Amino acid sequence: MRIRLDLIEEEPFRWNETESIAAESLARLEVIGLTEIESSGSLERAHPGYRFQARLQYGQTLACSRCLKPHEVEVESRLDLIVLVQPPEPTSGEIQLEASELGVLAIESDILDTEPILLEQLALNIPMSALCRPDCAGLCPYCGADRNEQPDCCDGQEIDPRWQALNDLKLG
Ligand SMILES: [Zn+2]
Ligand SMILES: [Zn+2]
Known part of the structure; x- marks a missing residue:
């Protein structure tokens, strides 16, 4: 999904959609499959930049770390980011952000492509150790x-x- 930031003024932009991402695009051997991804969220003007909030819901089929058996895990995750549009040239003045635990994403044009954000989040949601059951032998x-x-x-x-x-x- 590509969102034109210059069209967002007073009203936040909201979405609720289903996206398909191939498991292979995560390039992680333990991820065997992904269901369709339910994604909803909003993008609104913030100072500075824009605030991107989203909720993802999907299932991932993982190979068990011990027995390699595929098993499906439900995933629900939330994202909360500040998006800043920064010109590609190095700027003299640093952009000061207020102390916050929000993640910051700097992009160069005022079109926000949500796919890289989604891919990164999916990669973060792959557990270090995926067991088909806690006591897998x-x-x-x-x-x-x-x-x-x-x-x-x-x-x-x-x-x-x-x-x-x-x-x-x-x-x-
Ligand atoms: Zn197992
Ligand atoms: Zn044996």
Whole structure:
């Protein structure tokens, strides 16, 4: 979505729409799929700049960090940004912002493209560790079986025989 900032004066610009983003565009292997993204928000004049507020709702299918099984996670996130239009030339006077915990986005033209903002937010919403369930047992290190389904696989076979030979050598 591209919003012309020069058209926003007294009245905030509001939207409520559904966007499709391909999971591949996030370039993260653990993200297998994305549902359509429900996006609503507003852009209004602020001093300085514009205030961009949005709410996103969607589902992401992630590969479990331990067993690699795909599982879907619902995501809801909010954004609150100040958008400043800054000429590309270096300016002499620094723009002073009042102390605030709001994020600031500087753009060069007065057309705001929301796609990079959306992509960045989607990337932030990918958890560091995505488990299919909190106690996921992961994959068997010997045969690769899913230990959630075969908890006893390879029982007793604690060490690969080749490593065992190495151990015997060290002990010998
Ligand atoms: Zn898992
Ligand atoms: Zn096994």
